[in-house]
Amino acid sequence: MNNKAKNNERKDALIYCRVSTSKQEEKETIKSQVIECEKYAKANGYRIAEVVEETFSGAYLFDRPKLNAEREKIRAGLYDAVICYDIDRLSRKIAHFAIIADEIERHGAQLLFVNTDFDDTPEGELMRSVKTYVAQVEREKIKERTVRGKKNKVQSGKFVRASNLYGYDFDDENKRRIINPKESLIVRRIFEMYLTGTGIRGIYKQLNDEGIDSPATGKRNLTSPKYTNVARHGKSLWNKGAIARILNEPAYSGHTLAWRYKSERGYEKGERYYRIKKRNESEWIEMPDGTTPAIITSEQ
Numbered sequence: 001m002n003n004k005a006k007n008n009e010r011k012d013a014l015i016y017c018r019v020s021t022s023k024q025e026e027k028e029t030i031k032s033q034v035i036e037c038e039k040y041a042k043a044n045g046y047r048i049a050e051v052v053e054e055t056f057s058g059a060y061l062f063d064r065p066k067l068n069a070e071r072e073k074i075r076a077g078l079y080d081a082v083i084c085y086d087i088d089r090l091s092r093k094i095a096h097f098a099i100i101a102d103e104i105e106r107h108g109a110q111l112l113f114v115n116t117d118f119d120d121t122p123e124g125e126l127m128r129s130v131k132t133y134v135a136q137v138e139r140e141k142i143k144e145r146t147v148r149g150k151k152n153k154v155q156s157g158k159f160v161r162a163s164n165l166y167g168y169d170f171d172d173e174n175k176r177r178i179i180n181p182k183e184s185l186i187v188r189r190i191f192e193m194y195l196t197g198t199g200i201r202g203i204y205k206q207l208n209d210e211g212i213d214s215p216a217t218g219k220r221n222l223t224s225p226k227y228t229n230v231a232r233h234g235k236s237l238w239n240k241g242a243i244a245r246i247l248n249e250p251a252y253s254g255h256t257l258a259w260r261y262k263s264e265r266g267y268e269k270g271e272r273y274y275r276i277k278k279r280n281e282s283e284w285i286e287m288p289d290g291t292t293p294a295i296i297t298s299e300q
Contacts, residue, residue, distance in 0.1 A: 254294030
């Protein structure tokens with residue numbers, strides 16, 4: 001942020017002027033701000049795109065209707081500069097000031113003041129440390145809102161993302177699972193075999209001997225050295241893990257649990273990693289009946 005225009009090129013500027021009370025407005029305080037801001041804009045080569053006058057307390061940010069409308073235009077990149085008479089005309093709270101200043105800069109505009117060389121003020125010095133903090137808070141707020149939105153969607157019976165659970169296809173329009181006729185027969189068979197005494201090893205051996213496609217077939221790059229358990233005909237084999245996952249999945253009985261897993265990204269020993277971890281059971285969300293149609297009975 002600088003009190004001087006970057007160059008002599010003509011650019012569009014928003015002039016924002018504010019007073020706290022109608023009494024100040026009656027004394028034409030706001031008009032004097034406008035006059036000085038207009039002089040400043042013209043002297044520094046800016047075309048005045050819009051002049052906004054607002055009567056509202058400087059202690060509030062999100063309730064200011066005119067400023068909020070202009071912030072939408074700032075985010076849309078309609079202005080090259082925002083010109084105010086003084087720092088406290090924009091906001092009296094440093095946190096609010098930091099949010100607006102960061103927003104203006106991130107969308108390619110300058111924040112300019114007629115009556116203050118911002119870089120040389122105590123506010124300017126404080127801003128350099130506060131901006132980092134405010135940006136972190138804003139990221140956490142965005143993350144919290146995103147998580148809350150996903151939870152609300154899950155609680156209403158809609159999956160956040162498509163699910164590849166074996167035995168089902170996914171209805172993208174309604175965000176629900178629908179039964180896959182072919183795969184669901186295999187799921188029923190696995191449960192029936194296990195309940196009649198066939199062990200997990202016997203189940204996956206039988207399915208492999210019959211050449212039945214496993215859940216991983218067609219979903220992985222089977223030429224990758226990462227996947228060594230591949231049948232001679234290019235199919236991924238059934239194994240202990242695949243059978244155990246099916247036998248331990250409550251969704252097959254129509255009991256859908258969401259929010260069971262979370263992803264983690266980061267660096268470890270200089271290398272990037274991505275992990276899927278199970279959440280604490282207290283975080284799990286039971287989705288409404290009908291979210292996943294049952295393939296087997298609860299008794300099974």
